[in-house]
Amino acid sequence: MSENSRPAGPERDALRADCTRCFGLCCVVPAFAASADFAIDKPAGQPCPNLRPDHRCGIHADLRGRGFPGCTVFDCFGAGQQVAQVTFGGRDWRAEPETAQVMFDTFTAMRPLHELLWYLTEALALRPPAGLREELDQARVQTVRLAEGSPQELLALDVGAHRDRVNVLLSRAGDAARSRGGRPGADRRGAQLFGGDLRGVDLRRANLRGALLIGADLRGVDLQLADLTGADLRGTDLRGADLSGSIFLHQSQLNAARGDVRTRLPAGLTRPAHWTAVPLTPVPRTPRPARAARRGRR
Numbered sequence: 001m002s003e004n005s006r007p008a009g010p011e012r013d014a015l016r017a018d019c020t021r022c023f024g025l026c027c028v029v030p031a032f033a034a035s036a037d038f039a040i041d042k043p044a045g046q047p048c049p050n051l052r053p054d055h056r057c058g059i060h061a062d063l064r065g066r067g068f069p070g071c072t073v074f075d076c077f078g079a080g081q082q083v084a085q086v087t088f089g090g091r092d093w094r095a096e097p098e099t100a101q102v103m104f105d106t107f108t109a110m111r112p113l114h115e116l117l118w119y120l121t122e123a124l125a126l127r128p129p130a131g132l133r134e135e136l137d138q139a140r141v142q143t144v145r146l147a148e149g150s151p152q153e154l155l156a157l158d159v160g161a162h163r164d165r166v167n168v169l170l171s172r173a174g175d176a177a178r179s180r181g182g183r184p185g186a187d188r189r190g191a192q193l194f195g196g197d198l199r200g201v202d203l204r205r206a207n208l209r210g211a212l213l214i215g216a217d218l219r220g221v222d223l224q225l226a227d228l229t230g231a232d233l234r235g236t237d238l239r240g241a242d243l244s245g246s247i248f249l250h251q252s253q254l255n256a257a258r259g260d261v262r263t264r265l266p267a268g269l270t271r272p273a274h275w276t277a278v279p280l281t282p283v284p285r286t287p288r289p290a291r292a293a294r295r296g297r298r
Contacts, residue, residue, distance in 0.1 A: 015078045015118045022080035023092055024055035025107045030074075037070030045104055053094075064274060073234075073256040076107075077114035083107045087151060102151050109154040113147045116166050119229070122248055123173035132172055139166050170248070171209065174227035177247050178205040185226070209248075233257040239276070 017026075028051065031044035042048055050058045050068075059066045083106050084090065093100040120140040128136060143166065146157060178184040185205030195215040204222050209229040213236045224245040236257040243249060244264040251269050259275040 012121060014082075015114060015121065017076050017078055018081045019056065022055065022076075022084045023094070023103075024051050024057075025080045025083060025104070026074055026076050027051040027055075027057060028093075029104045029107050032070060035070075037068075039067030045101065069256075073252045075250065075252040076111050077118050079107060079111040079114040082114065082147065083110050086148075087154070102155075106151045106154050109157060109159055110147060112159050112163055113143055116143050116163060117147070118250070119170050119248060120166065123170055126173055126177040126247060128173045128176050132169070132176060135169055136173060139169055170229065174207065174209065174229060174247060178207065178225050178227060228253065238263050 024047070027048040028046065029044065030042075032038040032042050034041050040049070048057075052058045057063070057071070059068070063069065063071050083103060087106055087110070088099065088103055091099060091103075093103050117140065120136055120143065123136050124133065124140070127133075143162070146154070146162065149157070175184065182205065184207070185203065186201075187207045188203075188211050189207050190210045190212075191208070192212045193216050194212055195217075196213075197217045198213075198221060199217055199219055201221070203218075203226050205225045206223075207227050208231045209227055211231045214232055215235040215237075217237045218241050219237050220240040222242045224242060226246045227248055228243075228246050229248040231253065233253045234256045238254075238257050238259040240260065240262045242264045244266055246266060249266060249269065254265070254269060255272045257272075259271065261271075261275075261277055263271070263275070265271065
């Protein structure tokens with residue numbers, strides 16, 4: 001297995017959203033405000049007006065065209081079907097309104113656990129050192145156990161504290177992968193790179209955990225072994241960029257970005273339908289990072 005391979009199988013499949021086995025929880029539980037991402041206001045716990053009686057989205061095929069691009073980048077990491085089919089045994093909140101709020105609150109606790117499971121699975125695929133691998137394995141087992149808890153146990157869980165503990169391990173796994181076979185790149189954790197021209201910046205092996213890359217220009221940039229955990233790629237221009245060896249990159253991040261046919265992706269991720277089919281034209285590189293590319297840390 002290569003250091004950036006993405007293993008398939010039931011464990012990974014369980015961390016993919018399966019809307020056919022859910023009750024439209026992502027269309028009910030979160031709140032959103034009218035903005036560039038959502039065409040309307042919707043309070044938490046209220047069904048989106050586009051949610052059909054069969055729990056499917058009535059405008060799914062044209063979410064971007066109808067003003068809901070934010071919906072296209074949301075991912076529950078399989079938490080929806082876990083809550084609907086396992087935790088609540090297939091009981092529909094519409095048929096049993098007395099259970100609705102408990103189900104909604106359970107989904108709120110479950111989603112970050114499933115997101116952590118996805119990251120832990122990715123971290124283990126990076127072939128971390130033996131000691132760290134054991135810690136990651138233990139964290140994954142513990143997180144699975146928590147996700148299998150009852151609604152009462154999940155609602156009593158301090159999800160934030162558990163996430164903080166696991167994030168320390170995930171950061172170490174990313175650092176180990178970035179250091180393998182060479183020196184790690186720039187540390188730009190939490191950097192505010194809004195709209196920055198980064199075409200001349202060396203981001204190979206860079207730490208971009210939590211970096212705000214909204215609208216940034218990364219055309220043609222090599223992101224081999226760059227840690228993209230939680231990086232905000234909304235509107236980021238990835239045309240011609242090489243993401244094939246980046247780590248902790250999720251499909252939802254790609255869905256929020258812009259790219260073209262020459263953008264190289266890691267195995268297991270797909271080119272979003274809204275990306276242009278027009279190949280990259282030559283892009284002049286800047287001699288050094290723009291002012292927006294200054295280092296920032298969280």
